Amino acid sequence: MTQHLFIPRQRPLRFLLALGAFVALSALIPVSPGSEATEVSAQDGRVILVGFDGADSRTTKRMIDEGRLPNLTKLAQTGTFAPLISTNPAESAAGWAALNTGTNPVKNGVPSFIKRNTGGTQMPAFGHIYQEDVVIEVPSSAVVSGLVSVVETLPLEPSMAMGFLVTLVSLVGFLVVLRGLLKVKSTLAVVLSLLLSVAGGYAGLTWMAGQETGGSASASGSDTYEVPQVFKNAVTQPGFWDIAARGGKRAIVLDAALAFDQETVPGARVLAGLGLPDVRGAGNGNWFIYTTEDTEVHRAPKGWVDSKGSGTGTTFRVDERGGKIVTAVYGPVNFTKKAPLEAQIAEINESLKSPDLGWKTGGELRDKRKALEAELKGLKSSPHEHRVSLPMALERKGERLAITINGDTQTAGEGEWTEWFRLPFELAPGLVAGGLTRVRVMELGEVITVYLHTFDIDPENPPIWQQVSQPAEFAGELAGWAGGPYETLGWSCMTNQLKDKKLPVDVFLEDVEFTMKWRRRLTHSVLDRDDWEVLFSVFSTTDRVQHMMYKYHDPSHPFHDPEESARVVDFFGKPTALKDIVPAIYEQMDVTVGEILAKLTPADTLMLCADHGFTSYRRGLEVNNWLESEGYLTLKPGNTKTSNSMALLAADWSKTKAYSLGLGMIYVNMTGREKGGIVPKDEAKALLAEIGDKLVALRDAGSEEAPFDEPQQVVLDYAIMDDLYQGPQEWGRADYPCADMQVGFAEYYRASWGTVSGKLKLVKNEAGAVVPGPMYRDNSNNWSGDHASNSPHLVTGIFFSSKPIQVPEDGVSVMHIAPTVLESLGVAIPENFDLPALARK
Incomplete structure (x- = not known):
């Protein structure tokens, strides 16, 4: 018996709109399983791996013995605590790469942060990342720009919203054409419109997903750009989370080192950490000081960079007039200028070939070409002249300062931080590199000085050529789970600012506290969900504190100042002497572990790890x-x-x-x-x-x-x-x-x-x-604690397991972690892993 589609004769427009909305929503069905938060019941045997960068086994044991780490003491008593031996060298790039992949540095391609140039010259090069030019295509159609604008207003993820919108628009369009113009019968017109609009919606969803992941758009109606020196990941082996996902276990990863620029594996949602640059393409992040101080003379857009320091900070002299300062913030270099300049130069070169060209016109063209060539060269040699900018104004409001960036105004008093400012740097129509920054008012007296933190990539609006997560939309989803945007720069915390002696240690510690609290918040947002079987979350603050605070903690450090080291600051709500900040960050690690333990079931396995340990760096x-x-x-x-x-x-x-x-x-x-x-x-x-x-x-x-x-x-x-x-x-x-x-x-x-x-x-x-x-x-540097180039058998990290583990005679290695996680999940261990899983007692 033939089934007929029944269409009510009354209120046909209302019916069609309702049906269209239903069909449009159906276009949202084919999404990646790795990005879909499905409602499933929690399963037994979940694995939670928490990394604490630089957590030293000797310091941890000493503090356990002193009774200062109650949660870690409990883990050691009921499970296992052992030193964790890093790679050689014992440092983050090599250590995390080996831990993540279960393979040694020769196999995974990351020997260190620094290696010898592979070209045969005796020069250093990056060992954990590399940079290359990337070609992207961006739709230039005004219609597409309008669609994207509408998509941004919908309460859906961008790719899903695009699918919905295109489906709805397509449905109406096909109905008009089929029924109104071609006079197709109503039933057939509706059926055909439904089929065609769903196909269009899926295409829109796929296109948007391609934009989010840096995929190419259609060559028709698009602009092609070459993005220079995009950060790429040197790791050549998959992370254990991807292996777990391929084995049917859903994984969520937060701030994992060298986890960007990787294949998206369905079932694995990965937020990258160490290795990600800022939105300007700076590996360690650029930061900025704006001041009316008379001794500063270098003005925007170039400012002054201390060549004797890290080279990451820029100081701008600004002027206050009538209680107000008008200036700008400067984002990425606008690489979209390159192609038009090259085209104009090529056009002039063709014109100069003409035999009928007069000497006056020829001279004018050569002068114009020279100017264009200078501008083209300046994209590299004078990048400050070609950065995308956003307006910033600073205005006194009594004892507070009103800070306005791109129309968003927040106020702060001296010594206070603002919340996040979003920085939508538009390089071309439809091509936006979203950044984030916070502002701290350093001085608000006769002199006004403000500090602008690094321009982190906005997780909800990243540049399509430098994504921060796999799949691309996961970073934005995570912001929704956690209730707001968050830091994404791979090197978190203000170590360079303190190394360069541009900011006081108190401000560094404020930033450490901000970072750790947000990392906890992200971790809890995942722990409160039930759509994963393995979670890996990394905290970097243990490492950053020890790098910068050992000169206060170690009384034999050549630049230890007893009086300054005894100075008390507020740290996580407690008055703490600077000499006690190192043990205090271990106490905060213990607090974090306690919070996580409170959310686990008896069937869950919790493991803690570190990429290396620490010692004081004196000589x-x-x-x-x-x-x-x-x-x-x-x-x-x-x-x-x-x-x-x-x-x-x-x-x-x-x-x-x-x-x-x-x-x-x-x-x-x-x-x-x-x-x-x-x-x-x-x-x-x-x-x-x-x-x-x-x-x-x-x-x-x-x-x-x-x-x-x-x-x-x-x-x-x-x-x-x-x-x-x-x-x-x-x-x-x-x-x-x-x-x-x-x-x-x-x-x-x-x-x-x-x-x-x-x-x-x-x-x-x-x-x-x-x-x-x-x-x-x-060592006279504020960077007074270290581990890199120390013997791996000296600076061992921590390994804890809530389930008792048999410790091998030659100790636990970072390369034991990946196979142990996979075996705990029941996933087959790849043959190329260097070490087997740790056996349970």
Whole structure:
């Protein structure tokens, strides 16, 4: 019997609108299962892995013994607590990459934050990320821009809203054409319109999703742009969460290191952490100070960047007139200018080929071309002149300051922070890079000074070329769960601001508290849901506090000030002396663990991990100076400049056997690999062992002004990397990711700041000749705690499990974590993992 579609004869318009809305909503059905918060009952055996960056096992044990960490004490008593051995080197990039993927640095491609340039030159390069130009297409149609504007007003996720809107518009359009113009029978017109509009809605949904993930739009009616130097992830292996999702276990990941720029796997929702840049494309985040102080003279848009510091902060001199300051904030460089400039130059070049061109016109065209070429060059050489800006005004309101950015006004008193300001930097119609910032009023007296925090990528409006989550819409969903936007910059907390001595330690600690509270809030927003089987959440504040506060905590640090260290500040609502901030952040870690434990069931498994531990950083070894003193590195004769301190420039490579760059890494000047290499590969390991043995025997007697009572051991151990890690790249080739040897420094020592960038210390002697300087340097930097280049067996992180675990004889490694999580979920462990799962007791 044939079924007929019944259409009421009364109120046909109302019926069609209702039916259209129903069909439009049906276009929302084909969404990614990884982004869909399905209503399912909680299942037994969930796994919660919480990472605390830099949580040191020795500090944790000492505080447990002192009775200061009750929740961690409970975990240790009912489950397992053990030191967690990091990678070599023991630092975040390599440590988290190995922990996330279950593979060693040669397999996963991340040996450290710094590695040798793979081009064969003796220069440093990033080891955890790389940058490349990316081509994007953006629809230029006014109709599409209008649709997007409407989509933004709907209470739905962008891709879903686009599907709904296109379906509804398509339904009405097809009905008009089929019924009104072509006179198709009503029943058939409705059926055909339904089918065609659903197809159109799905296409709209797919298109919007493509925009959110940086996918290409249709070539028709679109503008193509080349985005320069987009941050890309160097990790070559999948995270355990993707493996779990492919095995049928839904995963949510919060702030995982090196988790951006990865394939979207259905069932895995991932918010990236370490490695993400700000909206301006700065890896560690750019920050800004605006001041009326007379001693500051550099004005917008260029301002002043302290070249002796981290190079991340810019100071702008501004002027107050009638109680008001009018200025601007500056976002990403507008790369959309490049193509029109190139087109104009090409057009002029064609015109200049004309045989009928007069000399006057030709001269004018050449002048115009020269100006255009200068502007094109300036996109790189003078980026401040080409940044997208938004207006900012500062106005006195009694004892408060009204801060207006892009029409949004908030007020704050001296020493107070605003809430988030959204920064929609529009590079072209329909092409917006959304940022976020907070403002702190530093001075509001005769001088007005405000600090603008880093311009984090807005999780609800990220640039399509630099997404912060997989799938792209998850970052926005998470903001909805947590009740607002949140930090996304991979390097959280104001370490560079404190390193550069531009802001006081009190402000740094305010930011630490803000970050940790928001990380808790994000974590709880997930714990309160029931649509996942594995959660991985990472807290970075333990690391940042120890990097910056050890000079207060360690009374033997060369720049410890007892009076300042005893100063009391408010930290998480408690009066705390600066010398006690390090243990205080461990107490906050314990509070976080207690809050999480309160939301778990007996069937759940909680594990805690860290990428490395910590120690005080008192003294640095100029490794290249030591190599020179031992005859392994030879300087060029006749050097007259101490500024030529890069080993690449200072060394005579025809006589140099080894050099150092990065975090305690030593490389052989190998034949066939380095330019000018002189050491055959078959002799390299013997040379490395010789160097390593001498380093372990090295002792530091201290300086003439402050000699040690007993000479101190500088290096605890060393590792020849080819003997430690194996993978697809062959050792001895330029593309081998690791160093040839990793130095494991002893307690309180580290590779010097200069060594990291491949330098050696040069000075002028009494005769005016340039000679190698001292091998040791006291660490005078506010960055006073560290772990990078210390022996991994010294700076061990934490491992806790709520379920008792059998600790292997050689200890728990970061590469045990991924297989242990997968086995707890019942998911098969990949064959390329380095280590098996930890066995339960």
